[in-house]
Amino acid sequence: MTSSAALPESLPFRKMQGLGNDFVVIDARKRPLALTQPQLARIADRRFGVGCDQLILLEDTPQAHVRMRIFNPDGGEVGACGNATRCIAALVHAEEGQDPVRIETRAGILVGQVLGAEVAVDMGLPLLGWGEIPLAGSGPDTLRVPFDGAAVDPRLPGWFSAVNMGNPHGIFLVDDADALPLETIGPRLETDPMFPEKANISLVSAEGPNRFRVRVWERAAGITLACGTAACAVAVAVWRLGLVEGAVSIRLPGGTLRIDRDARGHVIMTGPAATSFTGSLDGAWLAAARG
Structure with missing residues (x-):
């Protein structure tokens, strides 16, 4: 739940997106909000609300230009979102002329710099320890974690790479990422006991020198058009596996x-x-979801 304050009669919002990964952004920097998990889920609902992959709440902080809180469509809070970080960096830059923009998240301070039509974000250092991901049990390394992928789909390898980029990621290298049924594989892998906090699942296939095709199942969100932290996690995995050395294109x-x-x-x-657009939420409609 967010910090305590009454709901206004009308609550402005902004709809933003990065590569189709879409967000409802609510500005609580001047007026703190009290949104329950059912209210957050109502806003995120694509049929009865605005609809989004994540809801972003902006708050004041002495540590950075803005504090960004990130909520999945079920109303649960998560630590990081790369595409949302680019969006908020662009928003703060447009409003205040700040560049670079410092954004406080549960995963730490992230720094974004506007480069014309694009935004570059320093996502920090990856976490690679067994307990940092986290993974159940223990092991010598998270580069090639043994896993019976054939029990889920025979085209999955017998191992995966694990990386935490503010949230846990399981990365599966396959021959053709588009050929596998992510809609059925994703939920099974996300909730596998190997991932005690669940995980974002990426199917990855090489397309050429330093270029990879990636499809992502996001925990509590499902299949999304893009996931910035997954793209970062995949890059870290292919660097560690020795498949590439320099910059990586993630399609x-x-x-x-x-x-x-x-x-x-x-x-x-x-x-x-x-x-994408701006609008306002009816306070009475939102209050009806209180639970």
């Missing part, structure tokens, strides 16, 4: 992200961000 259903790393090992994600 998602909604478009392509460029992932690179700096001398410190920080993951740098670059791609577009845009506002």
Whole structure:
């Protein structure tokens, strides 16, 4: 639940998207809001609400230009979202002229820089420890975690790579990411006991030098057109596996992200961000979802 305050009669929002990964952005920097999990889920509902992959709540913070809280469509809060970070960096830059933009998240301070029509975001260092992902049990490394993928689909490998980029990711390298039924594979892998906090699941296939096709099942959200943290996690995995060395192009259903790393090992994600439309939510309608 967000910080305590009464709902207004009308609540403005902004709909934004990065490669089709879409967000309802609500500005609570000047007026704190009290939104329950059912209210957050009502806004995110694509049939009865506005509809989005994640709801973003902006708050004031002394630590950065803005604090960004991220909620999945079920109303549960998560730590990071790369596409949303680009969107909020573009929004704060347009409003205040800040560049670079410092954004506080549960995963730490992320820094975005507007580069014309695109935004580059420093997503920080990946977490690679067994308990940092987290994975159930323990093991020597998270690069090739043994896993009976054939029990889910015979085309899955017998291992996956695990990376945490603010949320947990399981990365499965396959011959053809488009050939597998992600709609059935995704929910089974997301909730596998190997992932005690569930996980985003990526199917990855090579398309050419430093270029990969990626489809993502996001925990609590399902199949999305793009996932920025998944693109970063895939890049980290293929770097660690020795498949590529430099910048990586990640082609998602909604478009392509460029992932690179700096001398410190920080993951740098670059791609577009845009506002689709603005509107307002009826306070009485929202209050009816209180639970």
